[in-house]
Amino acid sequence: MTALLPLLILMTSAVPAVITFFLAEDSHRLRNTLNLAGAVLKLALIVFMLREVAAGTVYETRLNFAPGLYLLLRADALSLLFLTLSAFLWLLTTVYAIAYFEKEHDLSRFFGFFSLCVAATTGIALSGTLISFFIFYELLTLSTWPLVVHKQDDKSLAAGRSYLSYALPGSAVLLIAIIWLESATGPLEFAMPHPLGGLEEASLRAIFALFILGLGVKAALVPLHGWLPGAMAAPAPVSALLHAVAVVKAGAFGIVRVIYDVFGIGLVAQLGVGLPLAMLASVTIIWGSIRALQQTEVKKRLAFSTVSQVSYIILGAALAGPYAVIGGLVHLVHQGLMKITLFFCAGIYQERAGITRIEDLGGIGPRMPWTSVAFSLGAMGMIGLPPMAGFITKLYLGIGAIEAGAPWVVAVLAGSTLLNAAYFLPLLYRIWFLPGNEDLPVAPAPGLVVPAAVTAAAALGAGLFAGAAMSPLGWATLIVTREYMP
């Protein structure tokens, strides 16, 4: 069982994906049942695993391809952090997507790739070696493209093209980095400490840079973020998935893995590559916020906000102090919960009220109260208002920065918080306090609103109950105390 559980968890999304491809277009019920069942089953397995891993069990599945090339699925605490997030949000996004696409075409294709995308994310979370990580990372790229172009209009096709033209060279660079490193050391497993002494420092720095370059594309580090805003052309559930769970998180998660499980913080400090990365992350945080401020469309503004917010994770990882790491890791979850809420809501505004531009949001609050409350919670979390989840992140990051001897980061955090406020508060003001077009037809949509409400509540809960052992913060602390800073 311990050897099969990770594979089983992967299969809970991979199998529905494959079956869904072959379903007839109009077999809605079967398709929905299949996907929801997969999501629920997966969540159940993960909950079981969470308890066991907290108790110290390690789950491993190994599949041999060729010498040096094997797939290792391994559930450690960090895996589970990402895994739980993705499984939880997958379930909600599936519910949301089923409601969103009531009368759409090509749904078998959509849900097939959707599940495949989640399978890839699961794989990324569970990967125990660099090559396993890479394989799922590529699978993610490939399964996301059909989702991005799902509408098949010129805009989404252009977005898909831009996505691939960033992602594929990024993966090529990542592959070079992996192979360069492993050609000197042999296959690297995340779990073991590995001496990288076979390589010179200059080579190691170059490899590190290649890793950041390759992973930074998906993590949307400036200046590699160009694909992300365009990908907004995708349907709302896809944007939600892209921004909160799958793609950008995969990049950020990869960077965390590289720093902590491949190089190790000792070596990162010795090579002196942490600081430049922290600075790059800071630049991204500020730049993303500034660009978000300039946007007039809701989804575009959210997209640039993602660029900015994801880099908190990288910043935390790069600072490499206990508090900073906890802050970064917990933000992996927090940002996911908050951002998916925002995108769910933006999707509802667009679908049910036809609103895409910020200036049209006036007065929507009272007319779509549930949605707007959820949206507001998400936005406040992003700004970092206590007691929302975002506040916890920023608190830990700030303490961590000082602890790591980089007080300038506090300034970055403060600046970013101001900018966050600057681009979110006017929205909230418009939603709740400005009068709007009363004639807009507003259709009720429980299938859409419920997931948004749940994620908003979760974001709130993650902040309120941050002290609990199984809260995101508790889990991140567990990771750091157990694995990185024992």
Next chain:
Amino acid sequence: MGDVFSVILTSAALLFYVAGTVGLIRFPDTHSRLHALTKADNLGLGLLILGLMAQADGWVTLGKLLLTWVLALIAAGAAAQLVARTALGDRR
């Protein structure tokens, strides 16, 4: 005895061959060249075969020698006629 016979006849054959070649080179037009050629050709090969018969190592070889000659005669004769016909119409 046979050897002398062979030498004389084969020498004569060579002469005809050479004559045929000279004719082929020197005669002015296609038809006279053809004429010289067939004569020399058939006679040359005929004499040669006759001369070599004395050297044959058995009846089978003798038969094959004769067969060769017959074939050459038929072929050369018919071919020359056909070629001549063609040459009539050949304006190239």
Next chain:
Amino acid sequence: MSGWFMFLATVLLLSLAGALWRVWSGPSQADRMMAAQLVGTGGVGVVLLLAAAGDWAMIDVAVVLALLAAFAAVAFVKAQTPQGAGDPEDDADG
């Protein structure tokens, strides 16, 4: 004796150079083809001489050469008729 035959064969072969010259200079296609005929019969002669000088087993080659030399001429003649499928006698007369 075989020395004499070799000598004859050599001279005969050498004389065929004249035929080569005719193939080169033409001018008509019939001229070239006739010269090739001469090389054919000359070749048969050379084979026979070689056979006499060495091994009579070679004589089969002479038979085959004689047989096929005629075929080449027929093929040539046919090739001169329209589409290569007529009869030169008809086509030349008419």
Next chain:
Amino acid sequence: MNVTVLGLCGALLVGIGVFAFLWQRHLLRRVLAFNVIGSGIFLYLGAAGARGGAADPVPHALIITGIVVALSASALAVALVLAHLHASSATRLPEDEP
């Protein structure tokens, strides 16, 4: 010595054939050049096999096979050239047309 002459003759034939094959554009002439190269190779091989005094039958068998193969290839090539001529009124490849 005699064998060497024939062997070198074979080498020369290969050279001449290769020259013609690369130089000529008319497709039938290339078929012809192909045959010259082929027979040059065979002569070369045959002469090499005859150097020990007694002829080696293995090259002879190989050469007979080779001649048949060359004839098959030539026949297909000629048929292709004729079909191409029929379809496009050209005796060369498009890129070689003047």
Next chain:
Amino acid sequence: MTLAFDLVLCAMIVGAAICAAVAGTIFAAAVFFIVYGIFVSLAWLRLDAFDVALAEAAMGAGLTGILLLRALGRMPASEDRPGPALAPALAGAGLALALGWAFLALPESAGLGPVVRNAAPGAGAENPVTAVLLAFRAWDTLLETIVLLAALLGVWALSRDEAWGLPPGLPQRVRPDGVLAGFGRILPPIGAVVGVYLVWAGTSRPGGAFQGGTVLAAVALLVSMAGLAQAPRVTSGALRLVLVAGPLVFLGMAFIGAVLSLWQPGAAFLALPEAHAKSLILGIELMLTLSIAVTLAALVAGPPEDRA
């Protein structure tokens, strides 16, 4: 004396080859090629390769010449404008020099002659070349007959759709009492006898299925060119059966060996039982000859055509 002969012969061969390569018209080049083939078969005699000389005389000079001449008859006279000469000349000269050097640098003969001669009687053929072709390297020979078949299928595939199902080549028109027809009546019987003789003799003397088959193919072509008999249609089952009979029998015998080998130690794929090897080889050769003759004739005749 023999050296003088060889030198003259080589000069003639090379001369004919050069002329074939550079002749001003394609027709002249084709005639030079026929002449060249005759000279080359003389060279084979000088190398004591009688089987090869027969094959070269029949195929190289004979059938290939007929093939080229027939093709020329179907072509418009076109000017030959070769490409630039320098690079081809350098390539040709370089290759010739390298090969010439290699010939001189070769070690003392390293052939398999003695091995073959020792093993040949056991293989059922006194002619060592036949032993190599039909026993030691029978797989080559089998593939070679298949190559012929492949070429013919390729040629037939080039017919136009409207002409598919007609006999190979163009229908021939011949004046019944003309020279051509007469020619076609006299030569075939002789040719057939020669062809069959070559096959029959092949097991012990120079000759064999390929040489004999080629002669018979030439005979068949002559019959067709002389308009004496109409070739069967390309779709005809009988024609097709004859085409494949040789390879089929060959393969069949081979498989019998393979099946026998399951319980009989000496048997193997492509192995003939030693006791019957000689008669089996002759039988296979006769079937092969038939197929080779028909295939070669059809190859030279070309794809089926209508008069359009």
Next chain:
Amino acid sequence: MSLILPLLAAVPLLGAIAAVLAPRAGKGIGLGVAIVLLAALAVLVGGLNTPVVLPLGGWEPPLGIALRVDGLAAAFLGLAAVVMTGVLIAAPYRGAGREAAAFWPLALLLWGALNAIFLSRDLFNLYVGLELLTLAAVALAALSGSAGALAAAIRYMVFALMGSLLFLLGVALTYAAHGALDLAALPGRNPQPTDALAAGLMTAGLLVKTALFPFHAWLAPAHSGAPAPASAMLSALVPKASFYILLRLWFEALPDLGRPGFLWLMGALGTAAILYGGVMALRQARLKLVIAYSTVAQIGYLFLVFPLAGGGGAAQPWAAGAWTGVVFHALAHGLAKAAMFLCAGLWLAAAGNDRIEALRGAARATPMAVFAFALAAISLMGLPPSGGFTAKYLMVTSAFAAGAPYWALGPLLGGLLAAAYLYRPIAAAFAPVEPELRPVPRGQQAVPLALALGAIVLGLASAPPFDLLQIGRPEAAARGVE
């Protein structure tokens, strides 16, 4: 085993003969041959632990010819069997018309020639096999009878004949120097000064036949001008045969002749082919030309085996995979390329032409074919999880391990180029228009899908083929060509 090897070699030939006799039954005969061969291969691979040698007719080399199956041979036999089975199922020819009467026997002859080459250990026999392959391939390339296809077939033939002659010349020289034609006999020979020339001539001939840049000019027109099932065979299998002989030659027969300069040249030409083929594929407007130029590029990868597995890198423990990686690439490319050409054939039939533009909306009209094409594309790009990725991984790893990371450039850039040129047809298929394609039955789309899945499965389950390839792996593939 003594029955299986002859079966593999001769059953396609028997099938071809049967198809000559009964043209109407061509498809049935072809499928029968496929079943027999797949079964024979299954038995063979199942029982293969060490290389199996069968001297034909009981005559041992050097007198006779021996067939031999090792892991490499089994892998290529398997590739041929799978691709040919797919092609024969997909081929639409019916009746006794010209095309049907030619296609079935020629396709089976092509298969027979491939198997004969993969099994043979004798240089001259390989020559005969190559010629059989060439004639069948040229005839198939000309099958449509259009002026363009005929010109392409002639060009193909001109190159192929030149290649055959060069190869034959090298074989002749080898026999003259050593009195042996058997590959196994050559490593133990007395080195001669002519060996390098002989090897060079054989290599040059095989390069022309494999269409390595700059001998590629014939490939794209011939492969794109043939009917789709024929293109699939021509592109997926035929160049592999001559490459296979190159592998045998350099890694088994003459490993002592390798020189750094030669190895480097092969690698450089391979890299040039990858880049050139990729750029040319990017510039084509017709799908079949894109796929054909992609073959030019993909062939380039194969030649990285020389510097990677042949050079100093072979001494590195991680580089032993280069040889295997290249073979993997050949297999994966074969499957993927066959799938692509079969897809192209479906679309050509459905749209009337093969312009990329005509594919617009195909994702809706022929979803399975588009999916198959995309899967095949993934393998060609070398993205995981696919056979193409496993191959790329092994190659790139050994490039780094050998301290020559520049050889990794070709595979990596080639992958990106492949993504760029294959993106266009896929994006066109997703275009938001009502498709103008005539509907294509699902059954027909299933064949390319199965082949493309094969390319993916080769990556997902690469352990069994990897282990298979280690059976009888030439020593030089681990130790290096000197």
